[in-house]
Amino acid sequence: MVVELGVFSVTSAIMLVATGVFALWYLTSSQKPRSYLLLPAITGIAGVLYAVMALSSAGTIGQNVIVEARYLDWVLTTPMIVAYIGLTAGADKRLIGKAMAADAVMIAAGYVATTVPGTVRWAGFAVSMLAFVYLLYLLVTKVTTVANDRIPAVQSTFRTIRDLTIVLWCVYPVLWLMGPTGFELVRVADYHFVIASLDLTAKVGFDAIVAARAARVSTMLDDQTFSGALN
Ligand code: RET
8 A cells, every 4th residue: 555655656746747847848849749749748647647546545535546547547648649659650640540549449448357357357358459459550550651751860759659669568468467457476566566667668758759859850950951051
């Protein structure tokens, strides 16, 4: 209980501080595509819902809503991460929508697998896995094909955030199987700690890479404009 309260509180604090940093970054950046707003939104939603998890584990909220808060965070923010990757690639609305829908199905079925016992549990897991594999398929085939038409700097950002996402996200179903939801090989407190670390990397790490790369690309473009003006 105490360990979980600590893990949730610290994670919430880091997410909220990161939200402030990314909001400031947005306000001060020279170019302001609307997609940049996804970055503080992703960490902001998680910051609030991790605070709910902390309050729930402290008993301040009468009921245990840890699982609900976590899946609500995931169902809102993981499609936003997918949308950001799609927008970076330059994919059209239809393709981005498909990938976001697959993602939402993955999380919704995962929630069923986590909360409903018996056969439904494994049916939920199977549906979630299928949606996950379809999402990965879209990312490495169709979305990547579109990204190949972009300038090299954008292509490399795309590949970095795509690969970070694929590698990190593959750990979640493995943990689900090992944790209290599956074969109980990992203790509950450790499970929450590992998930919080993954969530932090998948959100704050992801946002930081995007922001750092965006700054570099715009400096490069500014330099080009500058040298263009000289010629
Ligand atoms: C579940 C269980 C069932 C099978 C699969 C899962 C996948 C979950 C994923 C979650 C990603 C969360 C992220 C959060 C960021 O803060 C639901 C665990 C496939 C991929 C990136």
